[in-house]
Amino acid sequence: MKRKGAIQAFMDMTDEERNRAVAKYDREFIADEARPLTPAERRLWQRAVRKRGRPVQGRGAQVISVSIEKGLLEQADALAKRKRITRAKLIARGLRAVLAAEGLIAS
Numbered sequence: 001m002k003r004k005g006a007i008q009a010f011m012d013m014t015d016e017e018r019n020r021a022v023a024k025y026d027r028e029f030i031a032d033e034a035r036p037l038t039p040a041e042r043r044l045w046q047r048a049v050r051k052r053g054r055p056v057q058g059r060g061a062q063v064i065s066v067s068i069e070k071g072l073l074e075q076a077d078a079l080a081k082r083k084r085i086t087r088a089k090l091i092a093r094g095l096r097a098v099l100a101a102e103g104l105i106a107s
Helices: 006-011 015-025 039-049 070-083 087-101
Strands: none
Touching: 070 087
16 A cells, blocks of 8 residues: 655644644744754755755866857757757767867867
């Protein structure tokens, strides 16, 4: 049997049960009852607030603004979609190919 989620369990309570469950949040100043996080709570907190975005690869990423002719961009986006990669990854592949062809990096 599938385990109920916390939200569904809360919604399945009677009105009286829900009122009792949330009564602790009706008090005004509860900061006096605060305590340091346990190691498990700290891990959960850090997971919740961790930095989102592109994973760091190499020396990290730099956001840039580049003008590209619209038709070329449409073709690039179509290829990226077919290859199931991001536009950024497609552009990076292209830059690496050009740099390798010029002998500036190892292919």
